[in-house]
Each structure stands twice: as structure tokens, then as C-alpha cells.
Amino acid sequence: MKSKLSRLTLADLKKKTPAPAVENPAVQVIVGLGTCGIAAGAKTVLATFAEELKRAGLPPVELRQTGCMGLCHSEPTVEVVVPGQPPVVYGNVDADTARKIVAQHIVRREPVSGCIFAKPAADLVRPASTPIASKQFRIVLRNCGVIDPERIEDYLARDGYAALAKALAEMTPDQIVEEVRKSGLRGRGGAGFPTWLKWKFSKDAPGAEKYVVCNADEGDPGAYMDRSTIEGDPHSILEAMAIAGRAIGASRGVIYIRAEYPLAIEHLETALAQARELGLLGKDILGTGFDFDLELRLGAGAFVCGEETALLASAMGRRGMPVPRPPFPAVSGLWQKPTVINNVETYANIPLILLRGGDWFAKIGTPKSTG
Numbered sequence: 146m147k148s149k150l151s152r153l154t155l156a157d158l159k160k161k162t163p164a165p166a167v168e169n170p171a172v173q174v175i176v177g178l179g180t181c182g183i184a185a186g187a188k189t190v191l192a193t194f195a196e197e198l199k200r201a202g203l204p205p206v207e208l209r210q211t212g213c214m215g216l217c218h219s220e221p222t223v224e225v226v227v228p229g230q231p232p233v234v235y236g237n238v239d240a241d242t243a244r245k246i247v248a249q250h251i252v253r254r255e256p257v258s259g260c261i262f263a264k265p266a267a268d269l270v271r272p273a274s275t276p277i278a279s280k281q282f283r284i285v286l287r288n289c290g291v292i293d294p295e296r297i298e299d300y301l302a303r304d305g306y307a308a309l310a311k312a313l314a315e316m317t318p319d320q321i322v323e324e325v326r327k328s329g330l331r332g333r334g335g336a337g338f339p340t341w342l343k344w345k346f347s348k349d350a351p352g353a354e355k356y357v358v359c360n361a362d363e364g365d366p367g368a369y370m371d372r373s374t375i376e377g378d379p380h381s382i383l384e385a386m387a388i389a390g391r392a393i394g395a396s397r398g399v400i401y402i403r404a405e406y407p408l409a410i411e412h413l414e415t416a417l418a419q420a421r422e423l424g425l426l427g428k429d430i431l432g433t434g435f436d437f438d439l440e441l442r443l444g445a446g447a448f449v450c451g452e453e454t455a456l457l458a459s460a461m462g463r464r465g466m467p468v469p470r471p472p473f474p475a476v477s478g479l480w481q482k483p484t485v486i487n488n489v490e491t492y493a494n495i496p497l498i499l500l501r502g503g504d505w506f507a508k509i510g511t512p513k514s515t516g
Contacts, residue, residue, distance in 0.1 A: 152424040155431045158301075158310040172206045172251050173226040174198070177290060179213030179376050180369075180408050185220035186239065193240040194223075197247040206251065212377020214290035216262065224290075225250055234262045284509075285370075285493040289377030294412050297419040300380040306425050308496035312388045313433040316499075318348055321392040325495070327503025329515035333490035334360055334451075343485055346475035347393040350483035357389045357398035358460070358479060358486040362444050364403070364451040371489035375402070375409040378493070379416035383426065383439060385492035388499065389485050390437040397438060399479065401450075401460050404443040413441060453478075453486050 176182070176191045191210065198206050214222045219236030225246060226232045233256050235246065245257050283289075292299035300306070312321055326341035347355060359382060363371040375382060386398045402410060417439060420426040428436050442460045450456045450465040457479050459465035478484025498506045507515040 152422070153306075153431065154424075155310050155314050155433070158307050158431070171204045171228065173224075174206060174208045174246075174251070175211050175224040175226070176209075177212065177214045177216075177220065177222040177224075178210040179217075179373060180406075181213055181217040182220040182222060183408070187221035189240055190221045190223065190238050190243050193243040194247065197244050198251070201247060201252060203251065209293050210295075211291060212289045212294050213373045215286065215373075219262070225256075227251070227254060230254070235260050236262055284497055284506075285374060285490055286377070287497070288381065289373060292378065294377050294379055295415050297380060297416065297423065300378070304496075304500060305380055306384050308499040309384050309387050309391075309425070310431060311499055312391050313431055313435055318392045318394065321388065321499070322348060324499060324503045325392075328494075328498045328506035329503075329510070330491065330494055330498065330506065332487060333494075334453075334488035340487060340491055343475050343487070344389060344392050346473070347395075347483040347485045350476050352483055353394075354480075354482045355393050355395040356479040356482055356484040357386050357393070357395045358457065358474075358484055359386055359398070359400040359402075359492060360451065360453065360456055360486055360488040361400055361402035361406075361409070362451045362456060363406075363489070364446070364448040372406050372409050374489050374493055375406070376412055379409075379412045380420065381493050381496055382413075382489060383416055383420055385495035386439060387426065387430070387437045388495055389487070389492070391435060393483070393485055395485070396436045397440075399440055399442050399460055401442045401444055401456050403446050405446055410441065410443070417441075457484065457486070 174194055176187055176194065178187050178191065194208055198208060214224070216222050216236055221238045223235045223238045223246070224232055225235070233250070235242065237260055242257065242260060250256050288300065288303055292303060322341050322344050325344060330340045331337040332340060361371055361375060363369070390396065390398060400413060402413070417426065424430060426438050430437060444450050444459055447465050449467065450459045452467045453474055454468045454470065455465040457474060458468070460479060474484045474486050476483055478486065509515065
């Protein structure tokens with residue numbers, strides 16, 4: 146999906162670029178189109194809404210898609226936002242229910258009972274100021290279920306790429322690594338290795354050619370948190386990897402993702418094209434002289450390729466098998482060059498850590514396991 150925006154500058158991100166959409170829409174109808182929703186029939190639901198809204202001849206209604214809202218057990222999920230009323234989240238919506246929602250909720254402003262999520266389930270989508278909701282907030286999934294993952298304008302409107310702009314204009318590589326150190330962020334792939342230390346090893350390693358790699362293989366049976374993150378918020382991963390590239394001195398990166406994630410791959414390809422178009426990837430990013438670009442490598446679904454050395458071997462076209470360490474990838478990884486490799490969830494935390502500060506992130510969790 147081609148963006149309506151032109152190449153951005155640092156000044157554009159500082160003044161914030163609003164997401165062009167229907168001006169003051171009377172109603173918003175948001176359909177979750179993650180893999181879970183699509184498998185349950187969400188595309189049919191979206192088409193039904195489009196037909197019914199057209200037939201009703203209503204004032205401007207914004208019908209849009211989003212990623213998974215986190216209510217996978219009740220897909221298809223639909224959120225309806227009517228000005229002056231609390232947002233309503235519906236679950237198990239089929240074509241007949243979609244018609245009822247248009248006729249009753251949108252036309253007569255009367256929510257359809259029977260398939261509405263009670264609080265606090267709906268707070269997962271739109272957190273409210275309730276005692277329970279005040280203790281639950283999203284960081285990695287902050288934009289999932291909220292933005293259209295195929296519209297970079299939506300991401301920009303929620304401070305997207307502002308952390309990259311800050312990293313390029315206001316911070317040195319050492320300062321970036323230090324902010325990550327203060328956050329206490331550890332690798333979310335399972336080993337829990339301090340993220341800052343891995344970045345520092347690669348930053349300090351000799352050599353002009355370095356790489357940033359994202360492990361999106363996610364081979365554990367039944368796991369799909371990385372898939373949901375990429376499907377719902379692909380730009381957060383691209384932004385974080387560019388920040389990592391700035392921190393260690395890399396100009397190239399690789400996202401290694403299993404081929405069984407077609408929707409995530411599609412959204413990544415769209416996000417990559419949009420980011421390059423706006424000057425957020427590629428040469429001279431935001432006019433700062435920093436060059437960084439990414440490419441996708443598709444894995445064949447081998448469980449072993451979730452291990453970092455096996456993943457790197459596969460990314461280089463070799464048989465995906467672990468190799469003894471040391472040397473570690475931070476010093477000798479992709480093509481035997483210093484390589485930072487983190488998983489999707491680890492990277493998704495990075496933009497907010499830079500925007501809000503490592504100390505803010507460190508307050509989350511427990512004293513012995515901050516962040």
C-alpha cells in the first residue's frame with residue numbers, strides 16, 4: 146500500500162505528522178484482521194460491513210482494519226466507536242451480526258447485546274481508568290488492535306519513528322546503549338541475556354561491516370506472540386532495528402521469519418516499502434547521513450533455527466545447525482561479521498525505551514527483574 150506522504154525530515158517527526166483519515170468520522174468500525182481473525186471469517190465480516198454501510202447511505206463512517214486485538218478466542222472481533230458513547234467491542238461476529246450492528250448500533254445508536262465484551266476484557270483494546278485497567282498496559286503490543294498495520298500514517302500518528310529521530314539527532318551510539326542498559330531490558334527469546342551488553346559487544350567489535358538481525362522464527366509449538374506483533378505493528382520492529390544499527394554502526398539488517406507466517410511477511414514487505422519511500426530506511430535517513438536498510442529471509446520452519454547460530458547459518462543459505470560458541474554472534478555472526486541478534490519482542494520495546502527513558506522502563510517488573 147503506497148503512502149500518501151512524501152519523504153520525511155527530522156522536523157516532520159518533531160512536529161508530528163497526523164494520519165490522514167476521514168475528518169471527524171461519525172462512527173468508526175474497526176475489524177481485527179490478524180491471522181486468528183481471518184481464519185474465523187473476518188474478511189467476510191469486513192465485506193459485509195462495507196455492503197451494509199453503503200446500503201444504509203449513512204454519513205461518513207470510517208471502516209478500517211487492524212491487527213489482533215488480543216481476544217483470539219472470540220474472533221472475528223470488531224470495535225465500534227460512536228462519538229459520545231464508550232467504545233464497544235464485539236466478539237464472535239459473523240455476517241448476520243455485522244448486519245445487526247449496522248442496523249441497530251450504527252443507525253439507531255443502540256449496541257447489540259449478546260456478543261459484547263464486558264470490562265475488563267474490552268480494556269485490552271481501549272484501556273480505561275478503572276482500578277484493574279490501571280495495572281494493565283501494553284508496551285510491545287501498544288499499537289496492535291489500534292492502528293491499521295498497512296498504513297504508516299497510523300504509526301507516525303502514535304509517535305512512530307520519533308525514537309529513531311531522537312537516536313539520530315540527539316544521541317551518540319554510547320548514549321543509546323546506556324539507555325538500554327538503564328532499562329534492564331533482557332532478551333525475550335528465552336535466554337534473558339542483557340540486551341545492552343550484546344549491543345555493546347558488537348559496537349566495540351572491530352570492523353566496519355556489521356549486521357542487525359531479528360529472530361522472527363518463533364518455532365515453539367502454539368506460540369504466536371511474535372507473529373501477532375508483526376501482523377499488528379510491523380513498523381515498530383523496523384524502527385527498533387534501525388536504532389540498533391545506529392548503536393552498533395551497522396548499515397544492513399536481516400529479518401529472519403518463517404514462511405508459515407504469510408500475513409506477517411506481507412505486512413513487513415508493505416512496511417519496508419513505505420519506510421523506504423518516506424526516507425526512514427535506505428540512504429541518508431532523515432537527512433542525517435545514516436544509512437540503514439533491511440531485507441527478509443524466509444525460514445523453512447525448522448525448529449532448530451530458533452537457536453541464534455542455526456538461524457544465522459540458515460540466513461546465509463547453509464544448513465541450519467547450531468555451532469559451538471565462542472565466538473559469539475556479537476563478535477562473529479552473519480558472514481562472520483559482528484552481529485546483534487534479538488527476537489521480535491525484544492526489539493518492540495526499544496522505541497518506547499528511547500522515548501520515555503530507561504529509568505521509566507526499569508520501574509516495571511520486580512526489583513530483581515526490572516522491565
